[in-house]
Structure formats: C-alpha cells, structure tokens
Amino acid sequence: MTYTTGPVRQGDSAGEQCRFRTDxxxxxxxxxxxxxSTNAPLPIVTAGNPLLRRESERYxxxxxPALLSRxxxxxxxxxxxxxxxxxxxPQVGVPLRIAVIEDPAPVTEEVRVARGRVPQAFRVLVxxxxxxxxPTRAAFFEGCLSVPGWQAVVARPAEVRLRGEDEHGRTLDEVFTGWPARIVQHETDHLNGMLYLDRAEPRSLSSSQAMTERWTQPTPKEAAVALGFELPR
Incomplete structure (x- = not known):
C-alpha cells in the first residue's frame, strides 16, 4: 500500500517465473x-498478473525459521x-498469507487529525x-505499489478487529482505527486476491499528476464535488 508517488520495481516477468504453486x-x-539471492529490493508484481487475483495459501x-526471517x-x-x-x-510473487506494515506518518497535524494517520510500528501479519x-466508514484516496501511478477513493470501515498471528506464531487479536485500520484492510485484501480498485469509487480514479496538482487536501470532499461521486455520510 502506498500514499506517495515513488519509483516502483515492476516485476511482472519475475512474478510470472515465481508462481509458487504446490505442484x-x-x-x-x-x-x-x-x-x-540478490539481497536487493524484490520485484513488485503489478496489476494484470493473475498472482494478484488468487487467494493466498494459509501459512x-x-x-x-531462518528463511522466514530473511x-x-x-x-x-x-x-x-x-x-x-x-x-x-503475493505482491512479490509468493502466495502465502503474510504481510508487513509500517508507517512513520510524516504528515501535517491537519492531515493527522482528518485521516487518523498516526505512526504505526513495523508489524508482521500472518x-x-x-x-x-x-457502522462508521471513512473514505480517502488510496494507492498501491501494484497499481503504480494511480490513486482512488475507497470507503472502508473506520475501525476493525484484526485476528491472526505474528511471525513467531503468537496470536494477534487487536483493534485498529483510523489510518492503521485502512492499512491492515488493504494488505489483508491482497491475501484474498483483491485490489483496492475493487472497492474504489470509479469516478475518483486519479493519476499521480492529478493527485499532486489537484487533490492534496486532507479529505476527498473537493474531489467528490469536482469529479461527481458521493462520500459516505
């Protein structure tokens, strides 16, 4: 999941070579x-690759243990x-139900308050x-490393209960709110073969250039009026 524009290592060819089927x-x-083996950032599989549309295997x-850690x-x-x-x-071609999250939240106070974006320490979700x-839902622009160059508004539950394990097999049962709740939903959706675009408001789809030039506000209210879509009440 990404909320800034930056270079992405697009690895469709590598992803095609690493299907990781059990047979x-x-x-x-x-x-x-x-x-x-390269000790470099892994190639990121991009939208259109079937790997991103398959439900991942339960870990x-x-x-x-040493390989899992690496x-x-x-x-x-x-x-x-x-x-x-x-x-x-799955975004690096491995269909296992594993994800990582971390957000230093380098945003202004206005954005922090509007989006509930607070720092999130590094976590492993298994x-x-x-x-x-x-019933409360919050709608904000989202981006994705597997859909480079685009963002769209997604309405998601503002608070969720997350269950699972950490990398050591310890049980996770926690409540996430605000921006951290959005992050864990986005990454868990990947493990179910879903992209944020499946939940997005189609009329909100905006290029990185449009985001920089037009939609830098803390909320998507102005975008909703200009582009003609509704936000949750």
Whole structure:
C-alpha cells in the first residue's frame, strides 16, 4: 500500500517465473531462496498478473525459521524502497498469507487529525482476517505499489478487529482505527486476491499528476464535488 508517488520495481516477468504453486518444482523453499539471492529490493508484481487475483495459501510453518526471517526482512526492505506503508507476499510473487506494515506518518497535524494517520510500528501479519467494528466508514484516496501511478477513493470501515498471528506464531487479536485500520484492510485484501480498485469509487480514479496538482487536501470532499461521486455520510 502506498500514499506517495515513488519509483516502483515492476516485476511482472519475475512474478510470472515465481508462481509458487504446490505442484511446481523446485520446492517453495528453494524458490524463495532464489528470490532472495540478490539481497536487493524484490520485484513488485503489478496489476494484470493473475498472482494478484488468487487467494493466498494459509501459512502453516512450512518455511524454516531462518528463511522466514530473511523473507520478512526482504519484504520490509522492499516496502521501504518502494516506498510504501504495507506489502503483502503475493505482491512479490509468493502466495502465502503474510504481510508487513509500517508507517512513520510524516504528515501535517491537519492531515493527522482528518485521516487518523498516526505512526504505526513495523508489524508482521500472518494469516490475518478482519471484521468491522460499528457502522462508521471513512473514505480517502488510496494507492498501491501494484497499481503504480494511480490513486482512488475507497470507503472502508473506520475501525476493525484484526485476528491472526505474528511471525513467531503468537496470536494477534487487536483493534485498529483510523489510518492503521485502512492499512491492515488493504494488505489483508491482497491475501484474498483483491485490489483496492475493487472497492474504489470509479469516478475518483486519479493519476499521480492529478493527485499532486489537484487533490492534496486532507479529505476527498473537493474531489467528490469536482469529479461527481458521493462520500459516505
């Protein structure tokens, strides 16, 4: 997930080579070893690649601990390099239910208040699921490292309960609100074969240039009026 415009390592060809199906050879561990062999940010799979439209496999401890640790660190490095505030394993061609999130939230006080965007420490989400808490929905522009150059307004639950595990197998059962809630929903959706565009307001779709020139406000109210779409009440 991204909310800034920056260079993205587009890796469709690499993604096509790393389908990670259970009947592929060599085994999954060998394929991930190959993916990590460069010690560089991983190529990011972009929209149009079927890998992003498949439900990821539940992680059941099939990777050796040292390899899992290296893979998580590679996800973190790639997320920072993109730059983004979240990255799911399918976005680098690995269909496992693993994602990482981190947001230093370098925004103004006005944006922080309007969006509920507060710093989010680095976290690893394994087999995450979420459910809304209450009826309140919040709509803001979202972007995605797998859909470079575009953003659109997505209305999401303002508060969610996230369940899953961390990278050590410890149970996660937490409530996320504001911008962190948006991030965990976005990344969990990736693990279910969904892109933010599936939930977006189509008339809000805007290029990076349009975002820079027109829609830098803390909320999308002006964009809704100008582009002709409704925001949740």
């Amino acid at each position: 592929d050879h060599p085994p999954l561990t060998d394929q991930i070893e190959q993916l990590l 059941n401890g099939r990777l050796p 893979f998580i660190e590679a996800l973190r490095l790639t997320m920072h390099a993109a730059p983004g505030v979240g990255l799911a394993a 087999n995450p699921t979420y459910e809304p808490i209450g």
